Amino acid sequence: MSNISQDYQSSRIISYSPAYTLVPTHECYNRCTYCNFRVEPGQSPWMTPKEAQKRLEAISHQGVIEILILSGEVHPASSRRQAWLDRIYDLGKLALEQGYLPHTNAGPLSFEEMAKLKEVNVSMGLMLEQVTPRLLETVHRHAPSKLPQVRLQQLEWAGQLKIPFTTGLLLGIGESAADWEDSLKAIALSHRRWQHIQEVILQPHSPGSRQTWNAPSFDLQQLPAVVATARRILPPEITLQIPPNLITRSDILLACIEAGARDLGGIGPIDEVNPDYPHHHQIAAILAEARWQLTERLPIYPQYDHWLSEPLQKIVSKWRQNINID
Numbered sequence: 001m002s003n004i005s006q007d008y009q010s011s012r013i014i015s016y017s018p019a020y021t022l023v024p025t026h027e028c029y030n031r032c033t034y035c036n037f038r039v040e041p042g043q044s045p046w047m048t049p050k051e052a053q054k055r056l057e058a059i060s061h062q063g064v065i066e067i068l069i070l071s072g073e074v075h076p077a078s079s080r081r082q083a084w085l086d087r088i089y090d091l092g093k094l095a096l097e098q099g100y101l102p103h104t105n106a107g108p109l110s111f112e113e114m115a116k117l118k119e120v121n122v123s124m125g126l127m128l129e130q131v132t133p134r135l136l137e138t139v140h141r142h143a144p145s146k147l148p149q150v151r152l153q154q155l156e157w158a159g160q161l162k163i164p165f166t167t168g169l170l171l172g173i174g175e176s177a178a179d180w181e182d183s184l185k186a187i188a189l190s191h192r193r194w195q196h197i198q199e200v201i202l203q204p205h206s207p208g209s210r211q212t213w214n215a216p217s218f219d220l221q222q223l224p225a226v227v228a229t230a231r232r233i234l235p236p237e238i239t240l241q242i243p244p245n246l247i248t249r250s251d252i253l254l255a256c257i258e259a260g261a262r263d264l265g266g267i268g269p270i271d272e273v274n275p276d277y278p279h280h281h282q283i284a285a286i287l288a289e290a291r292w293q294l295t296e297r298l299p300i301y302p303q304y305d306h307w308l309s310e311p312l313q314k315i316v317s318k319w320r321q322n323i324n325i326d
């Protein structure tokens, strides 16, 4: 895997995933104070398969490859938990049936829930955010899903289940620079055990209009240094991802790329997590001017195709042949 990545690192290619997001529900029992996504449990109607079908039909000619299924969380002890999981499963199945490649991020799951969703996803994800427990006294005071050990356990289970996985750090939520290193080392450790982390997102906190936490954005000037730290700590086969809509200065975007970032993540009409920060259309031009080439990718990196069930491998291989990309 290292060779693939080293070639990739030395080329001047930046990838992104043409994506569309389905949100099964915005309800979430956590209350992260920087959240711009959640609504109170019971107050967000769940997306029906019929509605999802309608949306997928509407995007059929828009070049979308990945369907990101991004959900708020129903409490693990709730009597509604199974129905919630079934709904997420059904949306993944529907996306596959329409020929798309689903990637689900629905918060921490039980081992069995994760195994179930593997059946209808080509990869899955969960932000580690930060491993320091100090945040449980501040931004995560009312967010039981953000217990660092719960999230580290998710990385381990994903590895055991051979699920190609995306994780990442949320930056600027009250952690220190030393905490970044601890979080990156924890990801590297899990990856060395299971070889399953395909990409790590470095996401700067970007205040939105719905959050309750009154705090500034992450200082973007620091982001290239964080990228360099991540590149030093993480194994070379893990791709570093930065969200271009949150990096509002093109010089900083390019500095992050020079420091080792090689992917811009899923790009679609709305960033559901940061709805106040739409994607702008000049990215390709900004990159081209600096002699970087923007290219599409699938939500599963090629070294993991053989981890999928046969039916899913078939769909992925069709995509790889059709558009001749990794």
Ligand code: SF4
Residues within 6 Å of the ligand: 028, 029, 030, 031, 032, 035, 036, 037, 038, 071, 072, 073, 107, 143, 145
């Ligand atoms: S950030 Fe995620 S876990 Fe936290 S409240 Fe928002 S949706 Fe829930």
